[in-house]
Amino acid sequence: MTLAYRMLSNGRLLDLPATLPVLDPATEKEIARVPDCTAELLDATVQAARSAFPGWRDTPYAQRAERLLALAARIKAHADELALLITQEQGRPLPMAKAEVSTTVHWLRGTAQLVLPMTERIDAQGVRWTTRRVPLGVVAAIAPWNFPLTLAAMKLGPALLAGNTLILKPSPFTPLATLRLGELAADLFPPGVLNVLTGGDALGPMITAHPGIAKVGFTGSTATGRRVMASAAPTLKHLTLELGGNDAAVVLPDADPVKTARRLFMGAFLNSGQVCIAAKRIYVHESIYDRFATAFAEAARATRMGPGTEEGVTIGPIQNRQQYERVKSLIEDCRASGHRFLAGGDIPAGPGYFIPPTVLDNPPEDSRIVQEEPFGPVVPLLRYASVDEAVQRANATEYGLGALVWSNDVEAARAVAARLEAGTVWINALHLLDPQVPFAGRKQSGLGVENGVEGLLAYTAVQTLVG
Numbered sequence: 001m002t003l004a005y006r007m008l009s010n011g012r013l014l015d016l017p018a019t020l021p022v023l024d025p026a027t028e029k030e031i032a033r034v035p036d037c038t039a040e041l042l043d044a045t046v047q048a049a050r051s052a053f054p055g056w057r058d059t060p061y062a063q064r065a066e067r068l069l070a071l072a073a074r075i076k077a078h079a080d081e082l083a084l085l086i087t088q089e090q091g092r093p094l095p096m097a098k099a100e101v102s103t104t105v106h107w108l109r110g111t112a113q114l115v116l117p118m119t120e121r122i123d124a125q126g127v128r129w130t131t132r133r134v135p136l137g138v139v140a141a142i143a144p145w146n147f148p149l150t151l152a153a154m155k156l157g158p159a160l161l162a163g164n165t166l167i168l169k170p171s172p173f174t175p176l177a178t179l180r181l182g183e184l185a186a187d188l189f190p191p192g193v194l195n196v197l198t199g200g201d202a203l204g205p206m207i208t209a210h211p212g213i214a215k216v217g218f219t220g221s222t223a224t225g226r227r228v229m230a231s232a233a234p235t236l237k238h239l240t241l242e243l244g245g246n247d248a249a250v251v252l253p254d255a256d257p258v259k260t261a262r263r264l265f266m267g268a269f270l271n272s273g274q275v276c277i278a279a280k281r282i283y284v285h286e287s288i289y290d291r292f293a294t295a296f297a298e299a300a301r302a303t304r305m306g307p308g309t310e311e312g313v314t315i316g317p318i319q320n321r322q323q324y325e326r327v328k329s330l331i332e333d334c335r336a337s338g339h340r341f342l343a344g345g346d347i348p349a350g351p352g353y354f355i356p357p358t359v360l361d362n363p364p365e366d367s368r369i370v371q372e373e374p375f376g377p378v379v380p381l382l383r384y385a386s387v388d389e390a391v392q393r394a395n396a397t398e399y400g401l402g403a404l405v406w407s408n409d410v411e412a413a414r415a416v417a418a419r420l421e422a423g424t425v426w427i428n429a430l431h432l433l434d435p436q437v438p439f440a441g442r443k444q445s446g447l448g449v450e451n452g453v454e455g456l457l458a459y460t461a462v463q464t465l466v467g
């Protein structure tokens with residue numbers, strides 16, 4: 001059945017022709033169509049968001065926080081419906097889609113607790129210096145397709161809490177849960193405060209160049225991040241860019257090889273590897289490499305791949321054809337280069353963008369599979385001899401998003417973690433994130449900060465009152 005979804009603009013759910021097809025990546029069949037926002041509608045929405053700005057800016061902070069909680073409650077009440085949409089459009093197994101909806105609720109609630117700092121000082125001459133934080137105006141949030149709802153909430157929450165009005169644009173590959181979020185939120189905010197627009201490839205660049213938009217919060221690839229930055233330059237927009245990563249996991253010689261392999265496996269293959277902070281290069285000390293590799297490959301063979309709606313499935317399809325072709329080409333490059341496969345590598349005929357968990361045995365450091373972000377279910381295991389060497393190899397990348405260290409000795413692991421050039425380093429843990437803790441990519445993994453008070457400050461400007 002083809003369903004139509006409506007965009008939210010200026011408090012109205014628009015009944016416009018839906019022209020852009022949305023596919024289920026497990027079947028490649030069309031499951032819905034969504035509208036394609038025109039330049040005129042974007043202009044009108046920006047104008048509405050600008051008109052709504054003074055009223056929302058002057059709404060008491062506690063009331064804005066309360067609206068975020070109301071949105072969280074509305075999402076929770078529709079959790080099953082939203083999770084099914086995520087599975088259908090994104091491909092992930094339903095329990096993991098449910099987890100995304102819960103995380104989104106948790107994020108909005110946690111963000112609503114954040115407090116904007118204000119400082120005041122009276123100097124020796126009796127002059128009063130007050131520095132406070134004010135919202136920027138109209139903010140645009142541009143989200144990717146891997147975690148459509150949570151990554152949208154990471155922008156929506158702080159932007160609205162700080163007193164901005166918002167235009168939210170999901171990826172054209174995964175617009176459904178986000179459009180549904182707009183429908184559910186339509187009566188929770190004054191008209192123009194929250195808007196949800198969908199479109200094809202032209203909409204993102206129209207947003208980033210729009211003179212009426214003050215800031216862009218963007219999550220996506222590093223290549224697109226560069227384009228966003230260039231397009232935002234003429235109007236000097238504020239930017240937060242959360243970009244790609246090629247995260248290294250360093251397994252120290254004292255780690256339990258079998259237990260660590262089993263745990264790290266999901267750290268590499270969750271969401272079919274389509275996670276910005278997935279373990280994408282796994283450095284294992286030579287003394288435990290073989291036992292680690294055997295257990296890791298066993299875990300790969302034990303997964304059940306299939307449509308996310310099927311019970312017991314742990315690995316769904318790749319989200320879209322473009323990404324599927326990219327991951328396939330990396331696997332073909334591994335084969336052509338003679339790298340040894342420990343698991344996977346055989347890609348079934350369609351329909352569906354399915355690629356089994358694929359594990360490579362110690363390919364050369366300069367191979368594509370080590371150097372590039374695969375963003376799919378293919379992971380190289382890499383043998384190292386000394387910790388200094390592992391740190392040097394882990395840091396030898398343009399990316400600096402996350403990293404992982406595994407050891408029985410937490411202090412030794414923390415010492416290694418401190419030497420890794422990454423915004424977040426997990427120690428014996430997988431990808432814990434918290435709405436109250438800042439998250440930021442270093443090097444070409446990003447610009448600015450998301451989450452925590454620092455993330456909230458990124459949706460404000462400083463205003464100092466003197467006297």
Ligand code: NAD
Nearest residue numbers: 143144145170171204205220221224227242243244245276
């Ligand atoms: P993408 O860069 O292709 O697209 C992201 C969003 O940008 C989509 O909404 C897309 O429509 C839009 N867009 C595309 N071109 C644009 C342009 N020129 N101007 C403005 N907007 C444009 O990314 P993707 O393929 O959807 O997501 C995968 C990438 O995102 C991976 O590299 C992954 O590591 C990264 N990612 C990073 C984080 C993080 O927090 N750092 C989180 C999730 C994903």
